[in-house]
Amino acid sequence: MRRLLPVAAAVGLLLLLAGLQPWLRFVLTIALSTGLAVLGIAMLLRAGQVSFGHALYVAAGAYAVAFARPHTGEGLLLLLLAGLVATGLGLLVGLFVTRYRDIFFGMLNLAFSMVGWSLLEKLYGLTRGTDGIRVARPTLLGFALEGAAWEWALFSAALAAALLAGALVASYLRSPAGEALGAIKTRETRLEFAGISARRVLLQAYVVSATLAGLGGAIGALATLHVTPLLAYWTHSGELVFVAILGGTGNVLGPFLGAVVFELVRVHAAAAFPDAWQMILGLVLLAIVLAAARGLVGLLDDLAVRLGWRG
Amino acid sequence: MSGALLEARGLALAFGGVRAADGVDLEVAPGEILAIIGPNGAGKTTFLNMVTGYLRPQAGSIRFAGREIAGLPPRRIVRLGIARSFQIPQLFAEHRVIENVALHLAARDGFWAPFRPLLSPARRSEALAILDDLELAPLAEARADTLDEGARKLVDIAMALALRPRLLLMDEPTSGVAASEKHAIMDRLVAALRRASVTAVFVEHDMEVVARHADRVAVWSQGRIRAEGPPEAVLADPLVRREVIGVEGAPC
Amino acid sequence: MGLLFLLAALDGLAYAAQVFLVAVGLTLVFGVLKILNVAHGSLFAIGAYLASTLVGLVGVPWLSLLALAMAALAVGVVLGPVIERGLLARIYEKEHVLQLLVTFALLMILEDVQKLVWGVQPLFEDAPVRLLGQVEVGGIVYTVYQLLLLPGVALLVLVVLAWFLRRTLLGRTIVAVTHDREAAEAIGIDSRRVYLLTFTIGAALAAMGGALAAPTTSLVPGIGVQTIVLSFAVVATAGLGRIEGAAATALLIGLGRSFAVYFTPELEVVVPYLLMVAVLLVRPAGLFGSTELRRV
Numbered sequence: 137m138r139r140l141l142p143v144a145a146a147v148g149l150l151l152l153l154a155g156l157q158p159w160l161r162f163v164l165t166i167a168l169s170t171g172l173a174v175l176g177i178a179m180l181l182r183a184g185q186v187s188f189g190h191a192l193y194v195a196a197g198a199y200a201v202a203f204a205r206p207h208t209g210e211g212l213l214l215l216l217l218a219g220l221v222a223t224g225l226g227l228l229v230g231l232f233v234t235r236y237r238d239i240f241f242g243m244l245n246l247a248f249s250m251v252g253w254s255l256l257e258k259l260y261g262l263t264r265g266t267d268g269i270r271v272a273r274p275t276l277l278g279f280a281l282e283g284a285a286w287e288w289a290l291f292s293a294a295l296a297a298a299l300l301a302g303a304l305v306a307s308y309l310r311s312p313a314g315e316a317l318g319a320i321k322t323r324e325t326r327l328e329f330a331g332i333s334a335r336r337v338l339l340q341a342y343v344v345s346a347t348l349a350g351l352g353g354a355i356g357a358l359a360t361l362h363v364t365p366l367l368a369y370w371t372h373s374g375e376l377v378f379v380a381i382l383g384g385t386g387n388v389l390g391p392f393l394g395a396v397v398f399e400l401v402r403v404h405a406a407a408a409f410p411d412a413w414q415m416i417l418g419l420v421l422l423a424i425v426l427a428a429a430r431g432l433v434g435l436l437d438d439l440a441v442r443l444g445w446r447g
Numbered sequence: 448m449s450g451a452l453l454e455a456r457g458l459a460l461a462f463g464g465v466r467a468a469d470g471v472d473l474e475v476a477p478g479e480i481l482a483i484i485g486p487n488g489a490g491k492t493t494f495l496n497m498v499t500g501y502l503r504p505q506a507g508s509i510r511f512a513g514r515e516i517a518g519l520p521p522r523r524i525v526r527l528g529i530a531r532s533f534q535i536p537q538l539f540a541e542h543r544v545i546e547n548v549a550l551h552l553a554a555r556d557g558f559w560a561p562f563r564p565l566l567s568p569a570r571r572s573e574a575l576a577i578l579d580d581l582e583l584a585p586l587a588e589a590r591a592d593t594l595d596e597g598a599r600k601l602v603d604i605a606m607a608l609a610l611r612p613r614l615l616l617m618d619e620p621t622s623g624v625a626a627s628e629k630h631a632i633m634d635r636l637v638a639a640l641r642r643a644s645v646t647a648v649f650v651e652h653d654m655e656v657v658a659r660h661a662d663r664v665a666v667w668s669q670g671r672i673r674a675e676g677p678p679e680a681v682l683a684d685p686l687v688r689r690e691v692i693g694v695e696g697a698p699c
Numbered sequence: 700m701g702l703l704f705l706l707a708a709l710d711g712l713a714y715a716a717q718v719f720l721v722a723v724g725l726t727l728v729f730g731v732l733k734i735l736n737v738a739h740g741s742l743f744a745i746g747a748y749l750a751s752t753l754v755g756l757v758g759v760p761w762l763s764l765l766a767l768a769m770a771a772l773a774v775g776v777v778l779g780p781v782i783e784r785g786l787l788a789r790i791y792e793k794e795h796v797l798q799l800l801v802t803f804a805l806l807m808i809l810e811d812v813q814k815l816v817w818g819v820q821p822l823f824e825d826a827p828v829r830l831l832g833q834v835e836v837g838g839i840v841y842t843v844y845q846l847l848l849l850p851g852v853a854l855l856v857l858v859v860l861a862w863f864l865r866r867t868l869l870g871r872t873i874v875a876v877t878h879d880r881e882a883a884e885a886i887g888i889d890s891r892r893v894y895l896l897t898f899t900i901g902a903a904l905a906a907m908g909g910a911l912a913a914p915t916t917s918l919v920p921g922i923g924v925q926t927i928v929l930s931f932a933v934v935a936t937a938g939l940g941r942i943e944g945a946a947a948t949a950l951l952i953g954l955g956r957s958f959a960v961y962f963t964p965e966l967e968v969v970v971p972y973l974l975m976v977a978v979l980l981v982r983p984a985g986l987f988g989s990t991e992l993r994r995v
Contacts, residue, residue, distance in 0.1 A: 184794065184795070185796065186800060235983060239735040239939075247932055247975070251968060255969070258965060258968065310564040321541065322538075330551050331554050371810075415807065417807055422805075422808075426790075
């Protein structure tokens, strides 16, 4: 019950904000989709592994929506398809990258994402290059929605996906295979001497992380109704890692909290400093990492302890 | 053919010019507790590493319960029923003690069930029982990286025991444990092994521990076994006393 | 067809030379500091931009080659120590994931520093290429700059670096720290100085790669990242920390890429990574990396 209280509070706050301003509904939908991708990054961080290329799976989900849209009009079907495409790609790449750790894991992911980005840019006939592809608004559960009704429906779908993913991942992280992620970080060889394939542990989490990123990308594509190769660019991967560290990886709420704060700040800051946005992110990331801080979740936790809500 | 649980024949492995194993022949009978002694660099740990698949022997065979295991990867060998503990404890530092043990319990079955918690009530009580066997129950909730060396050593053994092996290999189980506690801990450990009818091989430097707890002793020197037999006979052998115990200093 | 083949080979050689300069710095720094500097490509980019600016500033063509060298040196000597002392020195003892995050943050920062200083419009300054003129090789008119200067500098760096590390006291000190830092410190080697020196050399090499590449290509935002990813591919394919291996692999990947440019242009960006994946699937530690005895 105590675990559900922060979740209920977060959902309440999101609904309140979304009701306040129409533009907030859009921003929060995007934030939830980012949070889904970041949730996957956070799983990998538990194993001490950082992927600098997960935007590849966000883009895979988004482009799956764009490519499939002319063939089907149902939004939920598009989300499902996008999840499947990202999962398949994650399995394919994962079989290779999970042979490696640390530097190799991080950089190989970056390399794969940059290949994906280049292909999206170069294969103009298929992807229309940097122009990207416009996505016609689909139906949701068969309803053709417009304006505020569409925004609310998509926001609700994103919220439902986030809640479901958060619950499943939280449960997975408490399972033996989930707990073994932390064991990869501290003493991987001992897992092998327990008869457990560390690579399989990591691969499982990697594939799940790709699915989550793909789902996030698909929701993002439905919100913006436009996909471009920039979705796969390294700066986007960097933002996902940034949000994971900002939110904190100790808890499945962290990625979503981080994403909401990040997207709300970005709405103003990225417009004010278009050429210094990455620099600001880099500086904040350095500050958090060097101070060994536990992100926003850690901050809230400390606050709760200080206020006497938690022992 | 013999009734041996573990049977090594002609094991050889050289690192550069150093012969860490130079024709090792050894049989371990079911249920026995065998001590391996010998000077540093004699190849004792190399033997454990070959049996557990960490190193591949360049020649020779290792049969476990009649089956050839030389060259199999560690994961396969563990599944056949051989577990080990380490000279330098190999713990999951950021997990609690009970989680370290429970991960090993789960490794036998149910490891990949995605939505059943690691610390299910059944697994928790089983883990606590194993910890209790080694008097570690009070430390169950402590994080592994907060333990002292002696406790880390025992948790390392508890993790291996949690795999419910038929054969347990231990590399210096009592080094790092306070001298005053050594015998008490070995008493409990050996009792636990006998209760579960686990066959055990342990590398040991403390001759008193060997004399009191081993059924049989094998003396290693320069990659070979120089002598083996009951502790009282082997430890009284003048050659062994000079070459092994002498090198190591008087038994403490 | 024959001409196209020759053209691809020449392009590949010039490209390999420039990739080698960056990759060798990356692998040298990793070998000694045990940190993979994700921002290494940004030093390449800043070296390239600074070189273009300096060449434009001096205006006199025959000084332009000197301007390239000055740019490389300036980046190495200024940014090298600032980054090593200011940032890396704080994280040598930390977890790998943290080290990666720190240098990645540095990449994000330097990427924007470069945009703030030089803007986002493409920059092209080929005075050094024009200075050296052209020459005919087997029926192809090719620039002397790409035919001789780039491969020449790369070869010189390879030879000097190999000589420096094997034959000089300072070089052998660096190698000693690479093999066993604690033992090196026990015999009185100041590993802090070795780290500083190595990182400065590595930064200068990256910037030199950039400065030499600048006259042959238009500079745009993003070249830093493309460079780090490609030079990582080279270094990983060779085996981390292998200097001669990096040269051979740079050649392999440079030629692979340029043949792709001429014969399967849509695969240009993919070929280097296909080569890398193919090599790593067969030899996980790289072409020249040592496979370890342990098996888990």
